[in-house]
Amino acid sequence: xxxxAQLIRNARRDWVEIGGLxxxxxxxxxxxxxxxxxxxxxITATVRSDLLSARAVFVHxxxxxxxxxxxxxxxxxxxxxxxxxxxxGGETVRVKVWAPDGTLAYSDAPDIIxxxxxxxxxxxxxxxxxxxxxxxxxxxxVHALTADPKGIIEIFLPLDGTDDRRWVMEVEQDVTAFDAxxxxxxRTTWLAIGTGLAxxxxxxVVLVQARARDLNARRRQAERLLSSSFRAQEExxxxxxxxxxxxxxxxxxxxxxxLEGARAKLERGEAVSGELDRxxxxxxxxxxxxxxxxxxxxxxxxxxxxxxxxxxxLAETTEREAGLRVIVDSDLEEEPDEVVRTALYRAxxxxxxxxxxxxxxxxxxxxxxxxxxxxxxxxxxxGTGFSAEPGLGLSTMRERFQALGGDVRIERVAGGTxxxxxxxxxxxxxx
Numbered sequence: 332x333x334x335x336a337q338l339i340r341n342a343r344r345d346w347v348e349i350g351g352l353x354x355x356x357x358x359x360x361x362x363x364x365x366x367x368x369x370x371x372x373x374i375t376a377t378v379r380s381d382l383l384s385a386r387a388v389f390v391h392x393x394x395x396x397x398x399x400x401x402x403x404x405x406x407x408x409x410x411x412x413x414x415x416x417x418x419x420g421g422e423t424v425r426v427k428v429w430a431p432d433g434t435l436a437y438s439d440a441p442d443i444i445x446x447x448x449x450x451x452x453x454x455x456x457x458x459x460x461x462x463x464x465x466x467x468x469x470x471x472x473v474h475a476l477t478a479d480p481k482g483i484i485e486i487f488l489p490l491d492g493t494d495d496r497r498w499v500m501e502v503e504q505d506v507t508a509f510d511a512x513x514x515x516x517x518r519t520t521w522l523a524i525g526t527g528l529a530x531x532x533x534x535x536v537v538l539v540q541a542r543a544r545d546l547n548a549r550r551r552q553a554e555r556l557l558s559s560s561f562r563a564q565e566e567x568x569x570x571x572x573x574x575x576x577x578x579x580x581x582x583x584x585x586x587x588x589x590l591e592g593a594r595a596k597l598e599r600g601e602a603v604s605g606e607l608d609r610x611x612x613x614x615x616x617x618x619x620x621x622x623x624x625x626x627x628x629x630x631x632x633x634x635x636x637x638x639x640x641x642x643x644x645l646a647e648t649t650e651r652e653a654g655l656r657v658i659v660d661s662d663l664e665e666e667p668d669e670v671v672r673t674a675l676y677r678a679x680x681x682x683x684x685x686x687x688x689x690x691x692x693x694x695x696x697x698x699x700x701x702x703x704x705x706x707x708x709x710x711x712x713x714g715t716g717f718s719a720e721p722g723l724g725l726s727t728m729r730e731r732f733q734a735l736g737g738d739v740r741i742e743r744v745a746g747g748t749x750x751x752x753x754x755x756x757x758x759x760x761x762x
């Protein structure tokens with residue numbers, strides 16, 4: 332088995348063993364991780380938007396101190412002096428005023444005044460009275476004279492002119508300080524979120540491990556108790572088999588030989604001879620019933636011959652006694668341990684017994700597999716179904732499997748009934 336396959340098998344076994352609460356905790360961790368990542372990206376995007384809005388508000392406050400824009404034919408020198416003393420400088424590297432047709436009516440860079448460009452969506456929105464702030468990579472030709480081509484912040488403000496015409500002021504700022512502030516805020520946000528998530532994850536991992544240890548301890552205890560019970564039952568079974576064979580079977584033979592000997596001493600046709608014949612047949616019937624029960628008792632444990640052989644013997648006995656065809660698939664790479672082997676065999680026997688009693692079936696398919704850290708028994712019959720309430724045998728079977736960390740499921744399927752019993756594989760101790 333490859334390392335990856337072993338890891339997958341162990342993960343599946345652990346997923347089964349941690350139980351419902353443990354699985355819920357793992358799902359909670361994954362959900363918390365997804366929510367935290369989404370929250371982190373949302374906070375970062377919100378901070379970025381709020382920082383841009385704050386810059387736009389600040390620039391708008393400064394722009395309100397400027398005189399009305401005189402238009403391209405007015406006194407641009409006075410307006411330029413006001414721009415340079417009020418807005419330009421520091422992080423602000425360029426100021427422009429746009430006309431509605433895309434012409435630059437003013438700029439602190441005289442070389443681009445009068446040039447015409449396609450209006451950006453933010454400029455068009457500003458002409459409608461909407462203030463906007465965006466980060467640009469300065470690749471547009473209109474930014475050819477920008478001091479920092481790596482990136483700029485563009486702030487667009489509606490601007491009133493002296494003749495009541497609407498203009499748009501564009502203020503371009505260096506993005507370096509903005510990026511540094513955003514980076515610090517983002518780092519702090521992810522640090523706080525990561526710390527909280529790590530603490531939550533640590534708590535959930537401890538909870539899952541504690542739950543897994545508790546379940547494993549309970550399962551091991553159940554395995555030990557069931558193993559002791561199985562051994563005691565096996566010893567009692569062997570004692571009963573011996574007692575029935577020696578204390579009842581042998582006296583029956585002696586009784587039969589005595590009856591036949593007594594009958595041989597009588598003349599044929601005598602009334603006593605007929606009664607002795609009847610008693611001899613009765614003893615033979617009792618002996619046949621006793622042998623059948625001894626054979627069943629001998630098959631009770633799968634330890635003697637292995638699970639696969641025991642299931643095939645069960646199938647042969649069922650077909651011989653009830654005419655019910657049982658197809659067994661038990662091609663196992665390794666033999667289960669004693670507790671699992673006995674539990675699976677008894678589950679199969681109980682399933683067959685219920686099919687014989689209630690299902691009115693003709694064929695049963697039985698398969699035992701061992702993969703993914705668990706052993707699985709699957710029994711399907713082509714009968715008429717099952718009662719809504721399981722009987723004592725099935726209830727006891729389910730309780731036994733649940734005590735070992737597994738479960739039993741019974742449901743109707745197309746054309747019959749399916750029983751699936753699974754149980755986690757027990758870790759084998761090194762020799």
